[in-house]
Amino acid sequence: MSIWAAHAVANPPSPYVPGDQKDFALGVTAFDAKDYKRAFAIFSRLADDDDIAARRNVALMERRGLGMAKNPEAAIKDYKIAAEAGLPTAAADLGEMLLDGEAGPARSQGGAALASGSRRGASSHCAVPPGRDV
Numbered sequence: 001m002s003i004w005a006a007h008a009v010a011n012p013p014s015p016y017v018p019g020d021q022k023d024f025a026l027g028v029t030a031f032d033a034k035d036y037k038r039a040f041a042i043f044s045r046l047a048d049d050d051d052i053a054a055r056r057n058v059a060l061m062e063r064r065g066l067g068m069a070k071n072p073e074a075a076i077k078d079y080k081i082a083a084e085a086g087l088p089t090a091a092a093d094l095g096e097m098l099l100d101g102e103a104g105p106a107r108s109q110g111g112a113a114l115a116s117g118s119r120r121g122a123s124s125h126c127a128v129p130p131g132r133d134v
Contacts, residue, residue: 020046024054031057036067047078055082056090063097072103 027042040061046054059078062071076097082090097103 020049020051024051027054027057031066036061040067050085052082052085052087052090055085056087056093059090059093063093063102072097076103 023042023046027039027046030036030039030042040058043054043057043061047058055078059075059082061067062078063075064070076094079090079094079097083094
């Protein structure tokens with residue numbers, strides 16, 4: 001059993017409690033307007049207050065270099081925090097990064113992280129409305 005699978009079994013996800021939805025919506029609006037620096041600032045503040053959906057969005061922006069230089073190491077760290085807090089989409093994103101080798105050589109635990117996100121019902125905890133990719 002991989003580290004990710006063992007962790008998922010030993011530590012089932014806690015229920016997701018959204019943060020400040022008004023501020024989150026402002027972050028999505030800024031992102032949609034391509035004001036990535038403002039979106040990142042909003043999502044970062046929410047992530048610091050333990051909003052795991054905002055943490056996933058911070059990771060996505062770090063991963064893609066939106067509003068900053070690409071930082072795959074920081075993205076992995078933030079995806080891991082959100083995934084371990086119970087956000088399946090973050091686990092799926094983390095698994096994809098690890099499998100694709102976006103932060104160095106492909107890692108075998110990527111499959112477990114990806115599977116963990118799938119088992120938890122990734123579509124039920126989307127950080128943004130379906131069909132959007134923030």
